[in-house]
Amino acid sequence: MNANKRKQIMDAAESLFSSRRFHEITVEEIARKAGVGKGTIYRYFQDKDALFFEVVASGYDQLYAVIEEVAESGEDFKRMLLRVSERISEFHRRRLQWIQMGHGDGKRLFGAHGKWRNLWTARFARLVEAVSAILVRGRDQGLLRTDVEVEVLSLFFLSLLRARGLAAHRLGGRRVKRELLVDFFCHGACACAVGNREESR
Amino acid sequence: MNANKRKQIMDAAESLFSSRRFHEITVEEIARKAGVGKGTIYRYFQDKDALFFEVVASGYDQLYAVIEEVAESGEDFKRMLLRVSERISEFHRRRLQWIQMGHGDGKRLFGAHGKWRNLWTARFARLVEAVSAILVRGRDQGLLRTDVEVEVLSLFFLSLLRARGLAAHRLGGRRVKRELLVDFFCHGACACAVGNREESR
Amino acid sequence: MNANKRKQIMDAAESLFSSRRFHEITVEEIARKAGVGKGTIYRYFQDKDALFFEVVASGYDQLYAVIEEVAESGEDFKRMLLRVSERISEFHRRRLQWIQMGHGDGKRLFGAHGKWRNLWTARFARLVEAVSAILVRGRDQGLLRTDVEVEVLSLFFLSLLRARGLAAHRLGGRRVKRELLVDFFCHGACACAVGNREESR
C-alpha cells in the first residue's frame, strides 16, 4: 500500500470531480490522470463511490485541521475569527473546486447510502464544532449574543465564508476583504452597527 | 403538448433528484413516478440533462417570483427582509429537497455544458439582483453599511437563509426564528450589537 | 382508401429509402415528407416493412411493364434490345436511387421473412422472364447462341444495364452509349468480334 500512490489517485479524482459531475468522470480517466493502472484504483479504494467520498471527506478533514489549529492557538477571539477566515479562504483558493464540490450538504450525495451518510454528517458536524469551540470562547467573554445557539452561529460563519468564495466567481474575482467579512459576521449589515464597530474592537 | 403532463414529470423528477444523485436515478424511474411512459419524457424534454436543468431552474424561478413579489410590495425595508425570509423559508420547507439540490452553484453541474451554464448563471444572478433591489432601498434610506457591495450583502443574505434551512436538518429540526435571522443579518453575532438593536428598528 | 394518398406515401418513402438505410429512416419522416399524418401510413400499409417492400416491388413492376411493352411491340429483335435498354436506362435515370436500392437481390432484404421473400423472388423472376421472352425471339431466329440458357442471358443483360447505371456514377457521369451496350451484349469485349458487327446487324 503505497501511500503516495493513494494520494496521486485522490488528487487526480479531486481535480476531475470538481469540474464535472460524478457520473461524467470515468474511473479510467482518473487512473490516466493519476498515472496508474485502472485496476490499481481498486486496490486503494473499494469502489468509485468510496473514492469520491474519501476525496470530499479529506477536504473536510483538512478544513477541520486548519480550524482546529487556530482554535488551539489560544489567541484573542476576534483574531481567531480573522485567522480562521484567512485559512479557510486560503483553502478555498488552493482548492477552489472544493467550494463547489463540497457544497455544504451530503444528503443528496450520500443520503441513499446510509454507510456514507453517517460518516459524512459526522465530518460536517465536526467542522461546525471546531468553529463552535472558537465561538464559545467569545461567548464566554461576553462578546457574543446569546439568543442564537453557537452551533448556528458557526454554521452562519461557515456559510458566509463559502458565499465569499462563491462571490469571488460570481462577482468577477473581486473578493470581499477578510476583515470586512468578519466585521459583517460581528456587526451585520446595518449602518447603525458600523458606528459601533470601534467599541466592539 | 399537455402542460399538465410536463409538470407531472418535473414534479416526479424533482422529488427523486432531491434524494439521490443524478446518475442514480433512471429515466424509467422518473417516468414510473410521474405515471407516464418512458418515451413520453422525451416528448417534453430533450434529454435527462435538460429535464434536470429545468427542474433546478424552475426552483430558482419560483424563488425569484417570491422575492420579486415582496420587493414590489413597497413595504418598509426591515419588513421586506422579514417577509423575504418568511417566503424563502416557506419555499424551503415545501421543497425541502431543493436546498440540497440547488446548492448554490452550478459550475460543477453545468460547467462542462456551456449551454446550460449560461442559463444557470443568469438564473442565479437574477435571484441575487432581486434581493439587491430590496437592499438598495435600505441603503438609500441610509440603513445599510456602504463598505460592502449590495450584491455581496444579497449573497450573504441568501447564504444565511440557506444555512438556516440546512441547520433545520443538522440541528434536529429546531429552526432559528426568522426574526433572529434577520436580526443577525442586520446586527451580526456580537453582543455589543444587540444593545443597538432597538435603535435600528 | 385514397389511392392518391397511397402514392404520396410510396413516393416519399422511395426517395428517402434511396439515400439512407432502412433503419435510418423513421416512419415519421416518411409521413412528414408525404404530407400525411403518421398514423395514416398504417391505414395504407401494414407496417414499415410492408411499405418498404411495396416500394421496391413497385419499382420492379414498372420495369416489368416497360419491358413487357417492348416485348409485345413485335419489332425486330435487335431493335427490341435497344428499346429495352433505352427504357430501362430512362427508368434508372428517373429513379436513379432505384438501381442502388433494388440491387438485384432480396435475399438479404427479405430472406428472413418468408412472406416477403417469395413475393420478391417472384417479381425478380418475372423481370428476367420478360427479358427472356424477347431473347427467345432472337434465339428462334437463330440469332442467339444456344450454349447459354436464355434466362442466364437475360440476367446478364439486366446486370449489364445495372452496371451501366452504376458506372454513370462511378465514372463521373459519362454513360456508355446504349448502342454500345447492346453491341457489347451481342458481341462481347473482344476485338475480333468488332469486325463482325456489320454482318450481325
Add this chain to the structure above:
Amino acid sequence: MNANKRKQIMDAAESLFSSRRFHEITVEEIARKAGVGKGTIYRYFQDKDALFFEVVASGYDQLYAVIEEVAESGEDFKRMLLRVSERISEFHRRRLQWIQMGHGDGKRLFGAHGKWRNLWTARFARLVEAVSAILVRGRDQGLLRTDVEVEVLSLFFLSLLRARGLAAHRLGGRRVKRELLVDFFCHGACACAVGNREESR
C-alpha cells in the same frame, strides 16, 4: 489488441450480416456468435457501423488481393480472365453471403456518412482497376475492342461474375461454366459471334 479476437468478431458479423438486414442484427447477437462479451466489440470497432463497414471492406480487399495475384502472374490474357473468374467464383462460393452483401454499391449504405463513403468508393475503384490492369494487357495486344473504356469493361466483367453468382441461386444451383462466362464476356450473346470463337482463341 488480440488480432484473433478481432477476426472472430468480423467473421461472426459477416455471417450474420449476410442473411439479415443490418438493423435486424443486434450487437449482442454478434457478440454471442463471436463468443465474446458485448463490450469487447467496442474495444475493436468504434461502433456497429464501423464493424459493418470493415466487414464489407475486408471482402473487397480479399477480392482485390485475389485479382491482383492473378494480374501479376504474367500469364496469357485469356487465361488470366479465366483464372480471375475462377478465383472470384471460388470467393463467391466460400463467402456466398458476400455477393448479396456487397451488392455493388455503397451509396445507400454509406452515402449518408461521408466518412465511410470515401473509403468505400475507393475500395470499389481499386477492384475495378485491378481488373482493368488485366484488360489493359489484352488491349495492348490488340485483343480488346477500343470503343469502350477498359474501366467500363472491367465493371461489366465484374457484373457478369456477380450475376453468375446470383444465378446460381435463382436458377436452382445450376451455375454457368466459367469458360462460358468468359466466352460470353469476349464474344457476347450473338450466334454470329460463336462462329468466330475459334479465330479468337
Add this chain to the structure above:
DNA sequence: CATGAATGAGCGTTCATTCAT
C-alpha cells in the same frame, strides 16, 4: 503489486405502432 483487456449489467434514447380524439 500493478495492469488493462474483457465483461455484461444497466442506462439513455429511439421509434414503430396504437388508439383516443
Add this chain to the structure above:
DNA sequence: CATGAATGAACGCTCATTCAT
C-alpha cells in the same frame, strides 16, 4: 378517415469492476 400524443419494447453503447498475466 386522419391524426399525432403516448407508449414501451428493444437497442446501441458505456463503464465500473474483475482477474489472468
